[in-house]
Amino acid sequence: MNKISLAFSAALMMTTAAFAQTENEVPKNWHQLDKATTGYYGISLDKAYEFVKTKKLKSKTVTVAVIDSGIDTLHEDLKPVLWVNPKEIPGNGKDDDKNGYIDDVHGWNFIGGTDGRNVKEDSYEAARVYHKLKAKYGSLIPDESSLKASEKAEVEVYKKAQAKILGTGEEEGGPTVEELKEFESNVTHADSILQIAMGKKVFTGNELKALNATTDEIKKMKAALYGVMDRNKALDQTNKDFVEGLKDYVAGEVRKDDAKKNPPKEFRKEIVKDNEADINDKYYGNNDLMASTPFHGTHCSGIIGAVRDNGKGVNGIADNVRIMMIRAVPDGDEHDKDIANAIRYAVNNGAQIISMSFGKDFSPEKNWVDDAVRYAESKGVLLVHAAGNDAKNIDSADNFPNANYIDKKGRANTWITVGASGDPKNGGLTANFSNIGKKEVDVFAPGVQIYSTIPGGDTYGSASGTSMACPVVAGTAAFLLEYFPTLSAKQLKYVIEKTAQAPDIDVKVPGTADEMTQLSKLSKTGGIVNAYEAAKLAATIKGERKITKVVAPKVTKAPAKKKK
Template sequence: MKKMALGLGLLFSASTLASTVAIIDSGTDMKHKDIAPKAWINSVEIPDNNRDEDRNGYQDDIYGWNFAESNNQVIDYKYLGTLNEDVRKFFIVQEKMMRQTATQEEIEWAREILKDEAFIKRISIYGNFMHGTHVAGIAAKKANNAKIMAVKLIPTEVKLPGQDKISKKDGFALKMFKKGLELLAKQQATMMEEIGYYVDGHKADVANGSFGTGYPQAQQITAMLYKTLFRKDPTPELNHELSLVFLNAAVRENARLVEVAPNTLFVFAAGNDGLDNDKFPTSPTNIQADNVISVAATMGRMAIAPFSNYGKEMVDVAAPGVGILSAAPGDEYVKVSGTSQAAPFVANIAARVKDANPSLSPVDIKKIIMGTVDYKNYLTDKVLTGGLVNPGRAVQAGILSGTRSVEDSISAAREQVADVVVEGEAKSLPLMGSGFVIPLPSMFKF
C-alpha cells in the first residue's frame, strides 16, 4: 500500500476554485468532448516523464490512477470497437420495455439475443468499458466548475481473485471456508483503502461509486467457491448463509475506503437487483457513515425503477436512472439505465452544492441533499428520506448556507424552490426479469 507516500506535494495539485469529483469506476475517457474541458489535471506532475513529481507513489498520475492494473492509463482504448448496433439497440429496447412502450417484436428480439453467449460477452465487456465514462458524463453535466478525476477500480475484463490458487483437494471445514470468504472481502478492501487514501490525498470533494457486489452476485461467488472446494453444490439455505457472511464482511471491510477520506462525500449506487438492501446487503453502498449517501433509481420522477435496490434504512435518496443519455468512449453517446446512472446524478448535485459554498463539509452536503428532496408516496417505504433529489433546491440551500446555518438554509430553500413539476401519475411497474439490466460492475467475475 502506498498511503505513506501521500500528501507531500498534493496540497498544490487540487484546484481551490472548483470541486473535484472522483469517478471510482471502470475507466474514464478523459478525451471525450464533454469531459475533457472539465478534466481534473494534476498540475504538480509533468506528463510522460516517468517521474513522480508530487511524490505520492503514483508516477505520472495526470488525470488520476488505474488501480486495476497499477498504471496511469485510466481507460483502455483497445475496446473502442466493442459498441455495435446490437448493443446500442439492446439499451434502447431495455428502456422501452421498462416504460412499457416496446413492441412485441422488440421484446422477442431482446429475449432471443440474451440467449446468445457471444452477445452476452460483448455487452458485458462494453458495459464495463463505457461505464466510467457514462457516469462521468452525468456527474459533469451542468456542474460548470467541477473537475472530474478518473480512478479506475474495475478491470474491463475481470476474474475472481485467487481463483486459480484454490486446490480441490483442500478439505477445509465450513468454519474455515467462512473465514476464507472474510479474507476475500478483506483482500478486496485493501485496494479500496488505497483508493481512499488517494482521493483524500488529492482532496477530492466528492467520489462517485457506481460499482458493487449484491446478493445475487455474492450467491454466485460463494456457490462457485464452495463447489470448487467441496466438490458439491451448497444447499440454498447454506449458500444464503454464506452469501450474507461474505457481504457483511465486504461492507465492514470496505468501510476503510470512506474512513480514510473523511473530507470526501462518497455517493454509492444502491444496486440493480430489485432487492431490499435492509435484508440483502450490497457492498459498498450499505456502508453507514456520515460521508456516505446511497442512491436508488427512479423512472424519471414518476416511480421507482423496477430494477432498483431500495431500503428504508440503508438507502438514503432516489434519483432518475432510466434511459439516461450520457457520454461513451470515443465521443459516442448511449442511453443506459441503472442505479449507476442515478448515483452520479446525486454526485453532480453534491459538486454544485460544494461550489456554491466551498466551506461546506461532506456531512453538510449530505444533510442538504437529503433535506431538500421532493417527498414521494412511492418512495415512503423505499428510501430513508422518502424522497427524490431536487437539484435546484439543494443548490439554493448551498448558496444560502454561506450566511446562515445548514438547517436554516434547508428550511428556506424548501420555501423558495418548489418541487420539480411532474406530468402524469406514478404507477407500479412490472419486474424486468434477469438479464435486462446489467448488474453493478464488480471486481469479481462470477
Template sequence: MNTINKAYLTLIIFGLFILSNVHSQNKHSNTLHKDCNIPWYFKDFKNDSIVGISWQKLISEKSVLEKIDTIIVAVIDTKFDIFHQDIKNQVWTNKKETKGNHTDDDGNGYVDDINGWNFLGGKLSNKHISDSNFESVRILRKYNDFFNKKYADTISVSERWKYEQFKLATNQRAQEIANLKEDLEYGNVLNDRYWIAKDTVAKIFGNSSYTLKELDSLYQKTEKENDSVLKPLVYFMRDFVKYDLNEQWILEQKSLPLQLEKTSYSQEYDERYLIGDTLNELGFKDYGNHEVYNDSITFQHAISIAGIIAGQLNCKEEISGFSEKFKLMPIVVAPTNGDEHDKDIALGIRYAVDNGAKVINMSFGKPLSLYKTWVDDALKYAEEKDVLIIASSGNEGKKIGDNFEHYPDDHNNSSEHEIVSNFVKVGSTSKKINNKLLSSFSNYSKKHVDLFATGSDIALLAHQNSYKRSSGTSFSTAIVSGVAAVIRSIYPNLTASQVKKVF
C-alpha cells in the same frame, strides 16, 4: 447550518426524493439556452410536470453558475475516456507529477499518475484486467477448507462475520453456476438459431440483403399461415435487423460464457498475479499503473458517469454536466466482468482523499465483501478528511436488508448502526408521477438507502465521442454527486456530514 440559504438549497435538491418508505454541435457551455434540448432530469415538477431536480429553474433564477468554484470529484469506476470531446477539459491533472519520466515526483507511491490511477493495470506492462473473480469465488477460495465442515454453533464470535460471508458465498456460488449454465445454453441456442434463420431467409429472398419492412411482411404471412417452422426463424431475423445486431454480437453470446467459465467463475484463475499484487495484504501498494484512459475494454461505464457530473453542454444529445469548473479524477477499480476487490476500493478512496477530492462517486457494488473492514476504514479516513462519498444502491430491484446486501455500505458488520456520517447510498426514480416513481430495477431500503434521484432513461456520453441512453442507479448516483459538488463548491464551509443532512 444557520449560514445556509435553505430555500436556495431546497431548489437544488428538489428532485432528490427521500423515499425511504417506498417498498415495492452546439456551442459548448453550461448555460442552458431556451432552445436547447437539456436533460429531462434538469426540469421542474411545477413548471414542466416532470419530476426532475429543478436545476434549469434554479440557474434561471439565481446566479448559481458564477458562484460555482473549482472542485475535484473522484470517479471510482472503470477506465475513463479522458479524451471525449465533451469531457476532456474537465479531467483532473496532478500538477505535482511530471508526465512520462517514470518517476514518482510527488512521492505518493504512484508513478506518473498524471490523471489518476488504474488499480487493475500491470505495474510493468500495459496489461489491464478486464475479468476478475466474483467475490463468492474469493471467499470460498480463502475459507472453504476452514469453514466447510463447521456448524454455526461452533463458530467463535470473532469468526462469525467470516462464517456468515462463507455461507452466503456458498449460496451465491450455486446461483452463479446456474446462471453460467443458462448463459452457455443460451449462447449455443442463439448461435445455432442465427445461422439457420439467416440461411433460411436468404433462400426465400434469393439473397442476404433485405429490409425490415420486407421481413415484417414475411412474418405477417407466416403468422397468417400459422407456419410453426418458418415463423420463429423470420421473427429472429426481424429482431436481428430491427435492433441492428451483427454476427460479432452473436458470436460473443456464445464465447463470453466460455471465457468467464475460465476466469470470473474459476477458483484457479488468479488475475492479481497478472498485475503483480499481493491480494491479502492491504499494505502492499506497489501495483497498478497510470493508464486510466479508455482503450479496447468493452465495459465503458465511467465516461457516462463523468458526463452527468461535469460534461460540457451538448444540446443535440441532451447532455450537460453541472459545471465546467469541476475536475474529474479517474480511479480504476471496476472490471468488465466479475466483482471489484475491496483492496482496490479501499486504496482508491484513500487515493482520492489524499489528492484533493471533495466528492467521491462510486457507481458499482457487489453482494459480498471479503475485506469489508478495509473499506470501512477507508470510509472513516474520508470522513476524517471531510470527503463526501456518494454510492449506488444497485440494480437488482431488491430490498437491501437481512437476505440481500449491496457493498460498499456504511453499516457495521454486527449491527444496523452507520459507522460514518459522510456516506450517501442512492436509489433511482423514473419520470412516472405514480406508483412507478421508484425505478423497477432500483434496490431500496428504509435503513440502507439514503435517498433516490432520477436514474431512468438518461442521455449519456459513451466512448470514442459517441452517445447513448440508459438507466440505472449508477446514473442517479452521478446526479447526486453533481448536486453535492455544487453545494460543496458554493458552500465550502459545510462539512461532508452537513451536506448529507441537507439531502
C-alpha cells in the same frame, strides 16, 4: 459491480411480439428537468442555475473522483474537465510528485500491471469467498457448537456464499447458461446480417428502427436486435457497444455457473502482481485509465460533468468540475483492497466528492474499506454510492460497500446511498431494478434512460441503473459545493437529503408486478433529489468548511518493488 441495468435474461424469455412493445420517448435530458414546468420528474437543474444566478454567486472548481471501470480520456465532452495532477509531468516515466504513482496525470488504475496489461474481467466475490472457505471447512457446514466465536462468524459467511453459489433450491426458473449462449449467438448473428443491410458496421438502435426491411430474413433480424435493444432502453447505443455488452453479460453468467464446481481464476493476481493480503502494499497499478473497459466510467463521468453549453452532446450537471478517474472496477466484482486504496488516493489528491457506482454481496476485507471511509470523512469528503440493481431490500440483504462499520462502531456520516427513479413516461417512477431500503437507501435520483457520454470521442447514448442515479447525486453535490463552497460534507448530505422531493403519486415496489406504495416506505427520505430546492436551502446555511487551496500532500516515495 453494480452494472448498468440490463434485461437480457428477461428478454430471452420474451417473444418477438413482446419486443415490439415500446415505451414513450422522453427528452434526452429528462433527468435534469423540472416537474412543475415540464411534467418530468427530474432534478430541476435549470431552476437551480437560475437561482444561483439571481444570487450573483460565482462558482469555485470542485474535484469529483469517480471510482469506476475507466474513462475515455479523449472524449470531446470530457477532455476539458479531466482533473490534472498539478505536480506530475505527463509521460516522463517519473513519479514527479513523489506520491508513489508514476505519471498519474488524470488519476490512477489500481487494476493494471506495470507491464501495461489491465484486468478486464474478474470473478465474483461470492465465488472467491465460497471456494476459500470450502478449502478450510470442506463441503459440509461444520457443527457450530465446536467452533470458536471468530469461526462461527466465518461459517455464517460460508453459509451465505454457499447458498449464493449453489443456490437454495427455491430459485425461480430462469434461462440456463446454454440458453443464454444461444441467445447471444442469435443476437450476434442478427447483428452481422443487419450490418450488411444497413451498409455500415456501426449504427445505433434508432438508426436500425428506420431500416426498411425488404425481406423476411431482414425483418426477423431487425425484430430480434431492435427488440432487445429497445427492451434495455439502449436505442441510443451502437450495435457494437450493445453486442459487446451482451457478450460481457453472458461471459459473467458463464463464470458464475463454472464457480459451482471450480475455484475462480485469479485474473487480478496474474496481472497486478501485488500482495493482495497486505493493505499496506499500495503502490501498484498503472496510469492507463481507458484500458479496455471505459463504457461505464465514461457514462457516469458525463452525467456529473460533461462540458455544459458547448453545443456538443450533453450537458453535465456541474459546470465547474474536474473529474478524477480511479480505475478499480472490473467486469466482475471489485476487490476490497483496490476500493480502499482508490478512496485514499482520491482523498489524498484533493477530491471533495467521490462517486461510486459498484457493489457486491460479500466483502471479506470490509475493515479495509471502512478505514478508508473513516479517513475520507475525517478529511471532509462526501461519498456517494449506488444502491444496486437487484430489486432487493438492502435493510436486510447484504450489499457492499455500505455506511455501516463492521466493528459496530457507528456508521459513516458523509455517505449517501442512492436508489434509481424513473418517470411514468419511461416505465414508472421507481426503476424496476432498483434496490430499496427504508434505513439504508437515503434518496432516489433519476437512473432510467439517462443520456450521457460513451466511448468513441464524440459518441453519446443512454443507459439505466443505480449506476446512473449515483452520479446524478454526485453531480448535484458538486454543483452545490461550487456555489456554496463553505458547505461541509455533512452539510452537503443534509441539504441533499432534506430537500429531496416526495412524489405526488404512489410508486411501484421494484421487483413486484403491481404492488404500489409510497416512496417513503422504500427509502429514508422518501424523496427524489432536487437541485433547485437544495440550492435554496444551501443559501440559508452557514458553512462549516474552511476554504483552502487544494494541494496534493507530500508523500514519502514508494519503496522499490522486490524482484520476484
